[in-house]
Amino acid sequence: MSKKSIVLQTTLELVTAQGVAATSLSQIIKESGVANGTVYHHFKNKDEIIAELYLMLAQDFGTVIMKNTPQANIKKQFPIMWKNMFYYFINNPLAFVFYEQIAKSCDIPQDLKDEAKKYILDIDNFFREAIKEKIFKPYTVSLMEELFFGSVVTMVKLYNANNSKVLERHINQAVEISWKGFLK
Amino acid sequence: MSKKSIVLQTTLELVTAQGVAATSLSQIIKESGVANGTVYHHFKNKDEIIAELYLMLAQDFGTVIMKNTPQANIKKQFPIMWKNMFYYFINNPLAFVFYEQIAKSCDIPQDLKDEAKKYILDIDNFFREAIKEKIFKPYTVSLMEELFFGSVVTMVKLYNANNSKVLERHINQAVEISWKGFLK
Amino acid sequence: MSKKSIVLQTTLELVTAQGVAATSLSQIIKESGVANGTVYHHFKNKDEIIAELYLMLAQDFGTVIMKNTPQANIKKQFPIMWKNMFYYFINNPLAFVFYEQIAKSCDIPQDLKDEAKKYILDIDNFFREAIKEKIFKPYTVSLMEELFFGSVVTMVKLYNANNSKVLERHINQAVEISWKGFLK
Amino acid sequence: MSKKSIVLQTTLELVTAQGVAATSLSQIIKESGVANGTVYHHFKNKDEIIAELYLMLAQDFGTVIMKNTPQANIKKQFPIMWKNMFYYFINNPLAFVFYEQIAKSCDIPQDLKDEAKKYILDIDNFFREAIKEKIFKPYTVSLMEELFFGSVVTMVKLYNANNSKVLERHINQAVEISWKGFLK
DNA sequence: CATGAATGAGAATTCATTCAT
DNA sequence: TATGAATGAATTCTCATTCAT
Numbered sequence: 089m090s091k092k093s094i095v096l097q098t099t100l101e102l103v104t105a106q107g108v109a110a111t112s113l114s115q116i117i118k119e120s121g122v123a124n125g126t127v128y129h130h131f132k133n134k135d136e137i138i139a140e141l142y143l144m145l146a147q148d149f150g151t152v153i154m155k156n157t158p159q160a161n162i163k164k165q166f167p168i169m170w171k172n173m174f175y176y177f178i179n180n181p182l183a184f185v186f187y188e189q190i191a192k193s194c195d196i197p198q199d200l201k202d203e204a205k206k207y208i209l210d211i212d213n214f215f216r217e218a219i220k221e222k223i224f225k226p227y228t229v230s231l232m233e234e235l236f237f238g239s240v241v242t243m244v245k246l247y248n249a250n251n252s253k254v255l256e257r258h259i260n261q262a263v264e265i266s267w268k269g270f271l272k
Numbered sequence: 273m274s275k276k277s278i279v280l281q282t283t284l285e286l287v288t289a290q291g292v293a294a295t296s297l298s299q300i301i302k303e304s305g306v307a308n309g310t311v312y313h314h315f316k317n318k319d320e321i322i323a324e325l326y327l328m329l330a331q332d333f334g335t336v337i338m339k340n341t342p343q344a345n346i347k348k349q350f351p352i353m354w355k356n357m358f359y360y361f362i363n364n365p366l367a368f369v370f371y372e373q374i375a376k377s378c379d380i381p382q383d384l385k386d387e388a389k390k391y392i393l394d395i396d397n398f399f400r401e402a403i404k405e406k407i408f409k410p411y412t413v414s415l416m417e418e419l420f421f422g423s424v425v426t427m428v429k430l431y432n433a434n435n436s437k438v439l440e441r442h443i444n445q446a447v448e449i450s451w452k453g454f455l456k
Numbered sequence: 457m458s459k460k461s462i463v464l465q466t467t468l469e470l471v472t473a474q475g476v477a478a479t480s481l482s483q484i485i486k487e488s489g490v491a492n493g494t495v496y497h498h499f500k501n502k503d504e505i506i507a508e509l510y511l512m513l514a515q516d517f518g519t520v521i522m523k524n525t526p527q528a529n530i531k532k533q534f535p536i537m538w539k540n541m542f543y544y545f546i547n548n549p550l551a552f553v554f555y556e557q558i559a560k561s562c563d564i565p566q567d568l569k570d571e572a573k574k575y576i577l578d579i580d581n582f583f584r585e586a587i588k589e590k591i592f593k594p595y596t597v598s599l600m601e602e603l604f605f606g607s608v609v610t611m612v613k614l615y616n617a618n619n620s621k622v623l624e625r626h627i628n629q630a631v632e633i634s635w636k637g638f639l640k
Numbered sequence: 641m642s643k644k645s646i647v648l649q650t651t652l653e654l655v656t657a658q659g660v661a662a663t664s665l666s667q668i669i670k671e672s673g674v675a676n677g678t679v680y681h682h683f684k685n686k687d688e689i690i691a692e693l694y695l696m697l698a699q700d701f702g703t704v705i706m707k708n709t710p711q712a713n714i715k716k717q718f719p720i721m722w723k724n725m726f727y728y729f730i731n732n733p734l735a736f737v738f739y740e741q742i743a744k745s746c747d748i749p750q751d752l753k754d755e756a757k758k759y760i761l762d763i764d765n766f767f768r769e770a771i772k773e774k775i776f777k778p779y780t781v782s783l784m785e786e787l788f789f790g791s792v793v794t795m796v797k798l799y800n801a802n803n804s805k806v807l808e809r810h811i812n813q814a815v816e817i818s819w820k821g822f823l824k
Numbered sequence: 825c826a827t828g829a830a831t832g833a834g835a836a837t838t839c840a841t842t843c844a845t
Numbered sequence: 846t847a848t849g850a851a852t853g854a855a856t857t858c859t860c861a862t863t864c865a866t
Contacts, residue, residue, distance in 0.1 A: 109293025242422030269453035477661025610790030
């Protein structure tokens with residue numbers, strides 16, 4: 089494992105635990121066991137480390153969401169996408185923290201954000217298609233996406249805060265509520 | 273105005289502008305014009321200042337949500353509650369930051385969190401009543417509340433990130449989507 | 457119990473545990489639960505608190521040492537004095553710390569030290585008498601006293617560091633060694 | 641001379657003059673002329689500086705005690721060891737302060753203390769041999785050592801408090817008293 | 825007697841960054 | 846690539862002390 093990866097991994101762990109702002113470069117250095125200068129060799133500063141992590145995670149995110157989604161069927165596709173996202177966040181807590189705290193924050197420069205958008209194109213298309221097929225009411229698409237994400241995010245937070253009490257049954261309720269909200 | 277209030281007020285302003293983590297104690301001290309030791313006389317550290325602010329804001333929050341809600345009518349009450357919350361967060365960015373970043377974090381001791389819960393009792397009752405009247409499907413109430421909050425939060429974030437593009441029309445769409453999701 | 461006594465008692469406990477220099481006035485204030493200003497009402501500063509404690513303890517010390525010592529018999533008197541001192545220190549750890557760390561340090565003004573000397577007069581007389589009776593060799597008296605104290609102190613330290621392993625048997629060995637050293 | 645050594649040396653001087661507790665890190669920093677961060681680069685905090693000094697001094701101590709001691713002769717060896725120790729402490733006031741105030745205090749972690757013990761092995765052997773040769777009575781060895789040290793320490797304190805009045809004659813009395821105490 | 829707010833100097837510690845190796 | 850010594854500004858925190866009530 090390269091020194092660079094070690095730094096990224098350590099940053100990942102610290103940021104997950106404490107938040108981005110609370111994680112200092114010197115802490116990353118101490119925790120990773122990598123020499124001071126080595127970190128500066130690979131990264132200009134903390135922001136650059138965060139940016140690299142962001143890019144890594146954004147890639148992951150995009151590919152996972154659309155896994156196993158039967159292209160032709162909106163109704164079947166919806167719960168699969170929802171749950172793909174949900175379980176991805178559950179299993180990748182850092183990814184979740186990033187999505188929540190960083191992805192939209194000004195710590196990430198606009199160009200990276202723009203680059204990451206391409207991974208959501210499929211989701212974009214999904215909602216447009218659902219409207220075209222007159223399954224979903226023609227709401228503003230970006231708004232639908234945000235509310236869709238928002239419902240997953242809500243449940244992930246609920247799960248993380250309280251995981252023993254969030255059951256498959258609750259997940260299914262959430263999917264249903266989310267689905268019904270969009271219907272014609 | 274007591275020195276303590278000055279410190280709290282200054283913290284409020286700084287945190288609103290910069291976020292919690294980006295606000296250092298020394299900045300609060302400089303900005304408030306209060307002596308170093310005075311701050312430490314009243315608060316053990318930054319977290320304690322934040323905690324006190326939390327309590328203040330939690331009180332606000334609870335009272336605002338239920339403003340102007342005609343008790344007898346679920347259908348009329350829903351959009352009013354939704355918008356009360358939305359505009360409260362829009363007009364009190366710090367309150368929003370708190371709700372999002374701090375309210376659920378471990379920076380706030382459990383007893384404070386518990387105390388704050390009482391302010392949501394009315395919302396609790398609202399959902400129970402809606403189910404009893406067979407307007408809403410009998411989903412798990414706590415889950416409905418979270419999804420309700422979640423939809424507001426999503427829109428607030430959208431607004432804050434992008435306020436010129438979020439119009440009354442979008443707000444109304446969001447309220448409608450949220451409402452439909454819960455229906456029988 | 458007066459506020460003053462509470463402060464003295466708290467100081468006693470803190471100093472015993474941490475040493476004099478490591479104990480700050482602010483710590484005494486916090487620990488005692490007495491108000492800031494109250495402490496300053498009774499004492500000018502930390503040194504004055506220490507000085508009062510010193511006086512209290514010095515009085516104790518002097519009276520205890522000569523307890524139960526049959527005046528007429530040097531040989532019987534010696535082990536009693538030795539053990540009086542030993543057990544006094546064992547049972548009054550703070551007194552011991554004071555004797556060791558403070559009694560001779562410059563934290564205590566000379567006039568207090570002089571006042572305390574009177575309590576050792578009896579011990580002084582004891583050694584002079586023992587020499588006069590040709591039981592002890594005519595060493596310098598002040599030196600004998602210091603070595604006598606030193607042997608007790610050594611054993612107290614040993615006991616405090618390691619109390620389970622210091623037995624009556626060891627105490628008796630120490631008394632014997634100390635005694636033999638002075639003999640003609 | 642490395643920055644680290646400079647810090648250690650400065651600490652040594654300050655501590656000798658003022659005592660350990662009275663010496664602040666910031667004073668060490670100012671006095672040594674080394675940058676703030678440099679000190680923290682090499683040492684975690686003041687205790688760690690003290691600990692390193694301890695190790696250095698413990699090494700010194702062990703080697704000095706046994707200097708010029710004719711191996712084969714207990715009776716000749718004893719006063720030499722006693723005086724080696726005495727003059728070492730007189731000439732190295734810091735070493736003495738360390739031995740008295742720090743060596744046994746809880747500021748020094750147990751592993752360092754244990755490591756330091758090996759330097760006293762020779763003294764250990766000396767007392768065992770003296771008992772085997774039936775010169776010393778078979779007292780508990782560790783106790784004899786402590787009383788031996790104690791008698792030296794007592795005289796050093798006397799000397800430091802009062803050096804003009806402690807003469808060669810008094811030293812010799814102390815050695816004799818110490819010696820006689822152990823005899824069969 | 826008792827209280828606790830207020831102060832500011834200064835001590836302890838963290839931090840981002842540079843540089844020579 | 847990798848290292849770790851060195852730096853000093855900035856930050857966090859402790860402390861002794863004063864004062865009005």
